[in-house]
Amino acid sequence: MGAFMVLAVLVLLAVLFCLIYVSMRTARFPFVLRMTGGRKRVAVLISFAAYLAICILLYLTINAVNMVIVIVHFGGFWLLSELVFLIIRKSRGHAQAAAAHNGAASHSGIESTVNNGSASASGIAAAVHGGSASASGIAAAVHGGSASASGMAYALNTWLPGTCAIIFTIIYMTVAWYLCTHVWEKDYSFESDRLKGDLRIVQITDSHVGATFHAQRFHDYVLEINALRPDVVVVTGDFVDDDTSREDMIGSCEALGDLETTYGVYFSYGNHDKGYFSDEAKGWNNQDLCENLEKNGVTILQDESVLLDDRFYLIGRQDKSEEMRGGSRKTPQQLTESLDPDLYKIVMDHQPLEYDDEAEAGADLVLSGHTHGGQFFPFNQIGVLTRSYERSYGHERRGHTDFIVSSGIADWALIFKTGCKSEYVVVDIHGV
Numbered sequence: 001m002g003a004f005m006v007l008a009v010l011v012l013l014a015v016l017f018c019l020i021y022v023s024m025r026t027a028r029f030p031f032v033l034r035m036t037g038g039r040k041r042v043a044v045l046i047s048f049a050a051y052l053a054i055c056i057l058l059y060l061t062i063n064a065v066n067m068v069i070v071i072v073h074f075g076g077f078w079l080l081s082e083l084v085f086l087i088i089r090k091s092r093g094h095a096q097a098a099a100a101h102n103g104a105a106s107h108s109g110i111e112s113t114v115n116n117g118s119a120s121a122s123g124i125a126a127a128v129h130g131g132s133a134s135a136s137g138i139a140a141a142v143h144g145g146s147a148s149a150s151g152m153a154y155a156l157n158t159w160l161p162g163t164c165a166i167i168f169t170i171i172y173m174t175v176a177w178y179l180c181t182h183v184w185e186k187d188y189s190f191e192s193d194r195l196k197g198d199l200r201i202v203q204i205t206d207s208h209v210g211a212t213f214h215a216q217r218f219h220d221y222v223l224e225i226n227a228l229r230p231d232v233v234v235v236t237g238d239f240v241d242d243d244t245s246r247e248d249m250i251g252s253c254e255a256l257g258d259l260e261t262t263y264g265v266y267f268s269y270g271n272h273d274k275g276y277f278s279d280e281a282k283g284w285n286n287q288d289l290c291e292n293l294e295k296n297g298v299t300i301l302q303d304e305s306v307l308l309d310d311r312f313y314l315i316g317r318q319d320k321s322e323e324m325r326g327g328s329r330k331t332p333q334q335l336t337e338s339l340d341p342d343l344y345k346i347v348m349d350h351q352p353l354e355y356d357d358e359a360e361a362g363a364d365l366v367l368s369g370h371t372h373g374g375q376f377f378p379f380n381q382i383g384v385l386t387r388s389y390e391r392s393y394g395h396e397r398r399g400h401t402d403f404i405v406s407s408g409i410a411d412w413a414l415i416f417k418t419g420c421k422s423e424y425v426v427v428d429i430h431g432v
């Protein structure tokens with residue numbers, strides 16, 4: 001709870017900083033200054049009130065966490081925009097200084113010619129007359145140019161960076177919402193001499209049903225997956241979480257029951273499936289989940305393995321979070337030591353951890369989720385850098401083991417993904 005409070009305070013401070021920063025910058029907009037009669041403090045206060053109203057609107061429509069995500073992105077983009085326009089202003093300033101310097105040099109060159117020239121008096125007079133007309137033309141041009149330059153400098157200094165930040169944030173977050181709330185198929189293909197024949201595995205992970213879709217839409221994805229004719233479907237955790245309603249939990253289990261496969265549907269736990277809050281609040285418990293999964297023909301694997309068609313093993317690991325709940329989980333070695341070493345082994349492990357141990361234990365393919373693909377660019381590698389997990393997304397081969405981390409078919413409370421997109425995974429293994 002201590003760490004949670006620290007995080008909450010940090011997030012609150014970040015939002016407050018963003019709101020104060022964008023309010024101060026918005027107060028420089030000409031129309032805001034006009035509206036407040038040029039009183040800067042009033043302009044800042046009115047801007048802050050307007051942004052606060054937008055925050056409340058976002059909170060009511062897309063929840064507090066997503067509101068924070070939008071505001072922090074907005075503040076970040078505005079800051080970035082200011083930096084870009086600062087560089088533009090500096091480079092324009094250098095260019096104008098260089099132009100003024102060249103103009104002065106040219107002017108002194110003319111004077112020198114006039115003073116040292118050996119032309120006739122009338123010729124000089126004509127030249128001076130023409131020169132004077134030309135000089136007035138130059139003055140007019142300089143005057144017009146300086147008005148235009150000062151107008152641009154004013155825009156660069158006041159409203160242009162903010163306007164760009166507002167437009168960019170709207171486009172960026174709309175794309176992020178689309179990437180999170182729509183689902184793509186992600187394909188992988190490997191070869192193995194430990195498998196007889198071919199095998200098509202479909203992985204569904206991190207559906208957190210109720211977050212970006214409800215049971216009915218999940219059923220639509222099930223129909224899409226059926227069209228792929230999978231041999232086996234694996235659900236690798238965070239199928240549901242604390243925010244999943246009882247109706248969605250039951251409906252999604254029924255949807256899994258409609259999957260058409262050769263070898264069945266298998267389920268391993270994630271860190272959210274058993275929930276963190278009270279069962280009363282969500283209206284169902286882990287036993288209800290197990291009953292509904294089993295009723296719909298889904299096999300739950302908790303540190304267990306099954307041999308399918310004498311061709312390959314499917315091993316479902318207990319989630320790492322079980323240790324925090326006072327439970328335990330077996331090591332990869334314990335899970336594979338009694339299995340035929342010559343047969344292909346697929347491991348379902350919600351969190352991408354212990355890659356070396358899993359490779360050493362003889363796993364051929366390890367399927368994980370949990371990371372949501374790193375969620376946000378450019379922070380999608382933070383989990384790897386802090387060693388919270390082995391990788392945030394994609395495929396890696398270590399030894400003879402293929403590791404896949406999926407970004408998940410949905411998300412939890414968040415409805416934005418910028419470092420990846422939502423997906424289900426199709427793995428084709430081509431055997432001998």
Ligand SMILES: [Fe+2]
Pocket residue numbers: 238270271272350369370371
């Ligand atoms: Fe997770």
